[in-house]
Amino acid sequence: MNETAPLRARAEIDLAALRANVRTLRAHAPGAALMAVVKSEAYGHGAVPCARAALEAGATWLGCATPEEALALRAAGLPGRVMCWLWVPGGPWREAVEAGIDVGISGLWALREAVRGAREAGRPARVQLKADTGLGRNGCQPADWAELVGEALRAEREGLVRVTGLWSHFACADEPGHPSIEAQLARFREMVAYAEQRGVRPEVRHIANSPATLTLPGSHFDLVRTGIAMYGISPSPEIGTPADLGLRPVxxxxxxxxxxxxxxxxxxxxxxxxxxxxxxxxxxxxxxxxxxxxxxxxxxxxxxxxxxxxxxxxxxxxxxxxxxxxxxxxxxxxxxxxxxxxxxxxxxxxxxxxxxxxxxxxxxxxxxxxxxxxxxxxxxxxxxxxxxxx
The missing domain is CATH 2.40.37.10 (Lyase, Ornithine Decarboxylase; Chain A, domain 1)
Structure with a gap:
């Protein structure tokens, strides 16, 4: 496409700005790896070009919502760790296992489908157990956590899965000082500690989204997941403008x-x-x-x-x-x-x-x-x- 040709409309995507934003976000969480979230076509910006630019700027993980999004990244030849977390029964579990994609697991049905996919693929599934620490969307409730962790460990002992991550998601990190933030962090630490005491050895533990990456260093753990901020948009006016945060709209x-x-x-x-x-x-x-x-x-x-x-x-x-x-x-x-x-x-x-x-x-x-x-x-x-x- 001729970028100077007159068009009815165009969305110009500044990849140099995206790289600079990734570097800025990495500086906010120097002790953690960075996952570039490129779900929904990179928030409308184009998933494959933005994923490549983010990796060039030092991201080491790519995050997607759906398995189809993750498989498209692999089909485009993108390296590194790719994770997806929004599954429904009957999804492409075998294909995801074969592609080395980390899959988010929020309940027993999903773990069992991942195990079946691993059997079909002839290799272990990389699974990340998600804890519902208070958002109330996806994720395993604390009351069900012991059962999910126990079954995951049994599948790991059988060589069918590798529990690569323990993770959760904030409800109100874009509202500085909201009481749910510390409550969720405390619950996450408890649920991580329980899983590790039982023998889970995750590669990464993560809960921080864009606003938490920018404002909550105590939430960074091993990995931060940056979505909207990577595209130069502030997670909320309460946190600051893009310029305040050192970000540039892409x-x-x-x-x-x-x-x-x-x-x-x-x-x-x-x-x-x-x-x-x-x-x-x-x-x-x-x-x-x-x-x-x-x-x-x-x-x-x-x-x-x-x-x-x-x-x-x-x-x-x-x-x-x-x-x-x-x-x-x-x-x-x-x-x-x-x-x-x-x-x-x-x-x-x-x-x-x-x-x-x-x-x-x-x-x-x-x-x-x-x-x-x-x-x-x-x-x-x-x-x-x-x-x-x-």
Whole structure:
């Protein structure tokens, strides 16, 4: 892909910024290894290029939600440790075992399917036992932990599994001082101690996500799992802005104006005429919409930089397009409209869109759809700057 070619829309992914973010995060947890979480196409940024860049910057683990995501990384030739944790019965257990993928185990049914996959593959499954220390999602409840640990150890003695990790996940690490944080840490230490007293010898123990990596050094253990912060987005405003944290946003989402036209005052704009022009003006048509991941509930609030000025989505955001009132300015068709980026040029950020829509910046970047090409710049793995689409 020609990265300078005019496109309807593009999400430019700055891999140099991603590498710098990984180095910054490693400095926050110098005694721990770093897992680069690249689930959901690297939070919308493109899993394979971002995984490669993270490994180049010193990450030694890659993390995914689904086994299909993990197997795709292996199929792309990515080395090192890969972990996935969101399984359902009947999943590709044998394939994951054959690919040397670490699988998260939250209950007996999953352990038994991993054992079956190991038998089929003719090699031990690498399993990581997840403790539910208070999040209440995946993970084994403390009351069931002894049974899960015991069965895992029996399978290990039979050569069917290798218990490579003990882990958990915070509920409120993005809220500094929340009482659940210390409660979860204490419970995690207890559950780890129980498993180790019974004979588990994990390669890694881990609970720290991005906010814990940045603010809770006592949670780092052997490995930190960094997701959103790796992409230059703060886990929450309470923790600080990306600049406060030494991070740089990696994605810049832009589109080419499809039309600029003069309209009189009193002209309705888009479905429902929720916006009516207050006087003679110019309207700019931005050719992305909710089918591309632009939130429909950003209608009337979503910020865009056009012609060096901040504009706001005028009227309803439609499936493929929305309108901004240019206030009489006349940029040419094809001019750049920047929906969000690092903010260097005065453009909005993903956090600005999150505030405008009552959500979190995680959702803004991950929802950008596949019709928007990802253009990866500064790709050291190819050297040709052509980028990749995801």
């Amino acid at each position: 994605m810049t989402l832009s589109a080419s104006l499809a039309l600029v036209k003069h309209v009189p005052g009193g002209h309705g704009v888009s479905y429902g005429h929720h916006y009516v022009t207050p006087g003679d003006t110019t309207l700019g048509l931005i050719p992305v919409g909710y089918a591309d991941g632009i939130p429909r509930h950003a209608s009337g609030t979503g910020p865009v930089l056009v012609g060096g000025k901040l504009r706001t989505a005028a009227g309803r955001i439609a499936m493929d397009q929305f309108v901004v009132d240019l206030g009489g300015d006349e940029p040419p068709a094809g001019a750049e409209a920047v929906l969000f980026g690092p903010g260097d040029r005065g453009e909005p950020t993903a956090e600005d869109w999150a505030r405008a829509t009552g959500t979190i910046a995680y959702e803004i970047v991950t929802r950008i759809g596949t019709r928007v090409p990802r253009v990866h710049v500064d790709t050291s793995d190819t050297g040709d700057g052509t980028g990749n689409s995801g």
